[in-house]
Amino acid sequence: MPEYPPWNADRAASIIEQYRHHEGAALPILHALMEAFGHVPEPAIPLIAEALNLTRAEVHGVASFYHDFRRDPPGRHVLRLCRAEACQAMGADCLHDAARDRLGIGWHETTADGAVTLEPVFCLGLCAVAPSGMLDGAPLGRLDPAALNATLDTALEGAR
Amino acid sequence: MTRVFVPRDAASLALGADAVAAGLAGTGAQVVRTGSRGMFWLEPMVEVETPAGRIAYGPVRAADVSGLIAAGLLAGGAHPLRLGRPEDIAFLAGQTRFTFARCGVVDPGSLDDYRAAGGLKGLARALEIGPAATVAEVTASGLRGRGGAGFPTGIKWKTAADATAPRKFIVANADEGDSGTFADRMLMEGDPFALIEGMAIAGLAVGATNGFVYTRSEYPHAIAAFERALTAARAGGLLGADVLGSGVTFDITQRVGGGAYICGEETSLLDSLEGRRGQVRAKPPLPAIKGLFGAPTVINNVITLASVPFILAEGAPAYQGVGYGRSRGTMPIQLAGNIRHGGLFEAGFGLSLGEIVEDLGGGTATGRPVRAVQVGGPLGAYFPPALFDTIFDYEAFAARDGLIGHGGVVVFDDSVDMARQARFAMEFCAVESCGKCTPCRIGSVRGMEVVDRILAGRDVDANLELLRDLCETMKFGSLCALGGFIPYPVMSALTHFPEDFHRPALAAA
Ligand SMILES: Cc1cc2nc3c(=O)[nH]c(=O)nc-3n(C[C@H](O)[C@H](O)[C@H](O)COP(=O)(O)O)c2cc1C
Ligand code: SF4
Ligand code: FES
Numbered sequence: 001m002p003e004y005p006p007w008n009a010d011r012a013a014s015i016i017e018q019y020r021h022h023e024g025a026a027l028p029i030l031h032a033l034m035e036a037f038g039h040v041p042e043p044a045i046p047l048i049a050e051a052l053n054l055t056r057a058e059v060h061g062v063a064s065f066y067h068d069f070r071r072d073p074p075g076r077h078v079l080r081l082c083r084a085e086a087c088q089a090m091g092a093d094c095l096h097d098a099a100r101d102r103l104g105i106g107w108h109e110t111t112a113d114g115a116v117t118l119e120p121v122f123c124l125g126l127c128a129v130a131p132s133g134m135l136d137g138a139p140l141g142r143l144d145p146a147a148l149n150a151t152l153d154t155a156l157e158g159a160r
Numbered sequence: 161m162t163r164v165f166v167p168r169d170a171a172s173l174a175l176g177a178d179a180v181a182a183g184l185a186g187t188g189a190q191v192v193r194t195g196s197r198g199m200f201w202l203e204p205m206v207e208v209e210t211p212a213g214r215i216a217y218g219p220v221r222a223a224d225v226s227g228l229i230a231a232g233l234l235a236g237g238a239h240p241l242r243l244g245r246p247e248d249i250a251f252l253a254g255q256t257r258f259t260f261a262r263c264g265v266v267d268p269g270s271l272d273d274y275r276a277a278g279g280l281k282g283l284a285r286a287l288e289i290g291p292a293a294t295v296a297e298v299t300a301s302g303l304r305g306r307g308g309a310g311f312p313t314g315i316k317w318k319t320a321a322d323a324t325a326p327r328k329f330i331v332a333n334a335d336e337g338d339s340g341t342f343a344d345r346m347l348m349e350g351d352p353f354a355l356i357e358g359m360a361i362a363g364l365a366v367g368a369t370n371g372f373v374y375t376r377s378e379y380p381h382a383i384a385a386f387e388r389a390l391t392a393a394r395a396g397g398l399l400g401a402d403v404l405g406s407g408v409t410f411d412i413t414q415r416v417g418g419g420a421y422i423c424g425e426e427t428s429l430l431d432s433l434e435g436r437r438g439q440v441r442a443k444p445p446l447p448a449i450k451g452l453f454g455a456p457t458v459i460n461n462v463i464t465l466a467s468v469p470f471i472l473a474e475g476a477p478a479y480q481g482v483g484y485g486r487s488r489g490t491m492p493i494q495l496a497g498n499i500r501h502g503g504l505f506e507a508g509f510g511l512s513l514g515e516i517v518e519d520l521g522g523g524t525a526t527g528r529p530v531r532a533v534q535v536g537g538p539l540g541a542y543f544p545p546a547l548f549d550t551i552f553d554y555e556a557f558a559a560r561d562g563l564i565g566h567g568g569v570v571v572f573d574d575s576v577d578m579a580r581q582a583r584f585a586m587e588f589c590a591v592e593s594c595g596k597c598t599p600c601r602i603g604s605v606r607g608m609e610v611v612d613r614i615l616a617g618r619d620v621d622a623n624l625e626l627l628r629d630l631c632e633t634m635k636f637g638s639l640c641a642l643g644g645f646i647p648y649p650v651m652s653a654l655t656h657f658p659e660d661f662h663r664p665a666l667a668a669a
Binding site: 023024025026027028030031052061062065066067068069084085086087088089090121122123124125126127128129130132137138139140141142 | 170171173174175200203336337338339340341342344345377378379380381382415416417418419420421432433434435436437438439453494495496497498499502503504525534538568570571572573576581584588591592
C-alpha cells in the first residue's frame, strides 16, 4: 500500500518536465502526479499551466472534469467498489451498505484514522465475477460482506 | 519441464489466480501466465501440457494445489476438478473463435508465441497486397464497428485513406465503459499483439505512422499487459521504423483515461487525448477527415481492430460467411451479472437472446427466474423474457428499441426493482454527462427527481407522464448518445415492467 510523500515542488517540476513536450500532455502529467502524491496537489496547477502554456483556470477545468484526479490525499488504502449494473444484479447495493457501515464513511470519504478511502467506480470489467471491487489496485470478485470484511481485516492488519 | 498455464486475466486474479500460480511454481512445473479462455465460473482454470494436448482443471483454489499435484495434475491425472481438454468443454466447443482464438492459450508477452499461433500473417498479407487492396478486403468482410454504433469499418478507413494530410492517426478506443463488457480488457490482457497487428494494418491501409491506444484507468492490468506487448513488439520489429522489414513506419503510444464514461465517445476521446476536458464535439467534421490534432484519424474499438488480422490472413469471405443479415462475422458476447456461466462467448451473429441467456448462460447464478436482461451497456434497453426471441443482430435489436452496443448481456433475477434501475440510468447520465447540452445535463437530474417521486408513490400517473416527456426531450435534443440513448433503459423498464412503477404512496413521515 502506498505512503505518499508531502508536496515537493522540485519533484512535481521534474515530473512535468518529463511529459511537457508530448502532444496532449495534460492527462499523462496529472496521472504521474497522482502516482507520486496520491492526488493532484493545488500548487501543481500553476506549474502545469506554465509548462503547457495554459491558464490556471484551463488546467483546473481539465483536472476537475475527470473523476480520477483527487484534490486531497487518499487514506493508506483505497477501496473501490463497482456500482454499475452487472454488479447491482449480484447484490452490490447491499454490499455497499455493509461496507459503509463497517467503515463508517460514505463515498469519496476517508476513515478518521486515515486508513481507508472509499470510492465508487462504474465497472471494472469484472462483470462476470460480480459484485466486484479493487483494493489498492488488486481486483476482488464475487464479494459479499463477509469476504469484503476479511479482505479489509487482512489489509489493515498488515498496516499495523 | 512440464508447462502449466495459469491465467493472469484481471477477473481470474479477482478469484485468486496469483495464489494458485504461486502454489504451482513450488512444484517444479514451469508456470506460464496467460489470458483467460473466458469461462469465469471455472476460473482460476489451470491447464497442463501433456502428450495428449492440454488438460484443464477448475475452478482451482490455492488450497487445492497440493491435492491436485498428488493426483498427478502434471501428467493430466484424474481429479474431481479435472475438466478434460479445454477445447472439448461445450461452452468453448460451441464458439467460433476468430478474434479470440489465442486468448487464454498463448503467453501474451511473447511475440514468438503469437507468431507460432498464427499471428502476423494478416499484416504480412496487407504488406503484400498494399493499402488499397487492404481497405477493400476489410470492406468486403462486412466488418462493422464493435464499439457500439456498428458503422462499416471499411468505409471509415476509405475516408481516412482518401484524405491527404501530412500526418494521420490510428486510435484504438479501449475506454470500454459499458457495464457488462470486458472483451477489450480480456483481449489486451490475453492477446495484445492482435490489437497491435490490427492497428499496424490500419496504419498501412490509410497511411498513418502513429497510433494511440486510449485505455481506461479502471484497467490497470490491461494497461500493464499492453505496455509489455508494446515493448516486445518494438524489440521484435513489429513496431518502429521498419515494420516486419517492409520499410514502413508505425508505432503506438498508450494513453490512460481519467475515469470519465463520456470519453468512450469518439470526439470526446480525441479531446481527452489532446489534453482537454473530454467534451463531445459536433460532427461533421468526421474524425476520419479532421480528428486527432486536426489530422485524419481512424478511431476504432479494440475488438474491431483486433478482428482485422483474421480477415486479412484468412480472407474476407471467411469472415463475411458467418453472421446474420447485415451483421457479418463474429461478436464476442459477454455474459455478465446474475448468470451461471459468466464469460465471453464469441459467435457469429444470429443467436436469439433466449439461447444466449438460457442455453449458453445457464440462467441465473442465484437459481431464481430471469426477469430482465440489459443488453448493450448503460444506454441499452432492458428486455423481458417475453422478448427472448430477439435475434442478436444490430438491426433486430434496433427494431425492438434496443441496441447490442459492445455486446454486453447483463442478467437480473426476479428480485430486481425496475423503477430503481430506471432511476440508476438517470443518475448515471447525471454523473457522467459532459455538460455540453441541457437536455442531458439538466434532464438527467430532473429525471432522477421524477423517478424518486414515483418510487415514493407521489402523483404516479402525472409523474410517469413527465418522465415520458423528459425521455422524448432527451432523445431528440441531445448532442450525443449518452443523453440521447439513456431513454432506452428508462422507457424499456417502464414499457415492459409497468407494475414496478405503480407503487403505493409511502406514509408521510
Ligand atoms: C456515450 C458513449 C460512450 C461510448 N463508449 C465507447 C467505448 O467505451 N468504447 C468504444 O469502442 N466505443 C464507444 N463509443 C462509440 C464511439 O463513439 C465510436 O463509435 C467507436 O469508438 C468507433 O469505433 P468502431 O467503429 O470500431 O465501433 C461510445 C459512444 C458514446 C456515445
Ligand atoms: S448528450 Fe450529454 S454527454 Fe452527450 S454531448 Fe450532450 S451533455 Fe455531453
Ligand atoms: S459492472 Fe461491476 S465490474 Fe462491470
